[in-house]
Amino acid sequence: MIVRQKLNTFKIFFTLRGSIVPKIYPQILLVTLLSVIVTIVQHLSPNTFPSYGTAPFTLLGVALSLFLGFRNNASYQRWWEGRCLWGQLVYDARSFTRQVLSFVDEDTEAGREAQRSMIHLTIAFTHAVRHRLRGTSPWQEIEPFVAPTHHTAMHQAKNLPDYLMRLMGKQLGEVRRQQLSSELMVQNMDERLTSMTIVLAACERIHNTPLPFAYMLLVHRTTYLYCIMLPFGLVASLGWVTPLICAVIAYTFFGLDTLSEELEEPFGLAANQLPLTALSRTIEINLLEALGENDIPPDITPINSYLQ
Known part of the structure; x- marks a missing residue:
């Protein structure tokens, strides 16, 4: 996720970190080049492209804007739901740790070991959820928090979290x-585990259920058709300004289309996706501090305004 201070007017036009421009510049160049060719042809032979008026392009542009708006809203809702779910996971992990430390009997060795084991497993679960959503290898971060007797079964598990x-x-x-805790507190702690399970299932639902392909295909096709046809309809009235106007419109429409694709999958590593590594590290730090351990990793800070 991009983390930066408010940009001034000058920097807005030249900031590429977190911008969608690096992903859509081929489309912008294509439309601009086509517009230049059409403009040159119209200049050399004024009657080549007669003026059709801007009404058809206005109507199509409005329709396309509505399609892109609906799709961006749907993508942002997925992104925001993912962030809310990870906020819930932070809350559940902290609450479960507080309950374990407060209500599991620590006067015995078995009680202290149970506290340490469950809190370590909570940290491992958090990292495992992140790696499952991103499709990355989890073992380096998870194995230190899981007893060696479980490593073989853990490696064989289809769903690690x-x-x-x-x-x-x-x-x-x-x-x-x-009988290291009361029946009531065991029930309350089990409810926290159930809540974390719900977070896992909801994240998997978002990850495994993309927006309908037919809807995405319709938006892609319409965007390309509109931006390719645009210079032919504008050149008679705009003349040499046509390439500039077409480039700006292509940037807007292709940018919205690509940005919605990026937000649709909120758990990846792209610049505008959620900082799951930082969130899971925050949980790890909080839980290790609560456990009283000294070997605590540092916070993850943004690198070049990018927070993983």
Whole structure:
């Protein structure tokens, strides 16, 4: 995710970090080049492209704007829902840790080990959710927080976060059997685990259910057709200004189209997607501090205004 201070008027036009321009400049160049060719032809032979009027392009532009607006709203809703879900995960992880430290008997070695195990598994679960959503290898970050006896089964699990959640449930059941906490508090802690499971399922739903392909295809086709036809309809009335106007319109429409694609999948590593690495590191730091451990990793800070 891009993290930067408010830009002044001058920097707005020259900032590329986080901008959509690097992804759409081929389309902008194509439309601009086509517009230049059409303008030159019209200048050399004024009757080549007669004036059709701007009404058809105005109507089509309005329709395309509505399509792009609906799609961007749908993509942003997915992005915002993903952020809300990770906010819920932060809340659940902190609340579960507080309950474990407050209500699991720490006067015995078994109680202290249960506290440490469940909190470490919560950290591992958080990292596992992030890696599952991004399709990256989780083992380096997760293995230190999981007992070696579970490593073989963990590597064989089809859904790693769900496997870790089952381990946490078994550990909580062991706390109940050893009477290290009251029945009521065990039930409350289990509700926190259920809430984290709901977050996992909701994130998987967003990740595995893209916007309908037919709708995306319609927007793509209409955007290309509109921007390619535009110079032929404007050249008779605008003359040499046609390439500039067409370039600006292409930037707007192709930019909205590409930005909606980026926001549609909020859990990736693109510049405008969610900073899951920073969020999971925040959870890790908070939980290790609560546990009283000294080997705490540093916060993840933005690099060149980019926060992973």
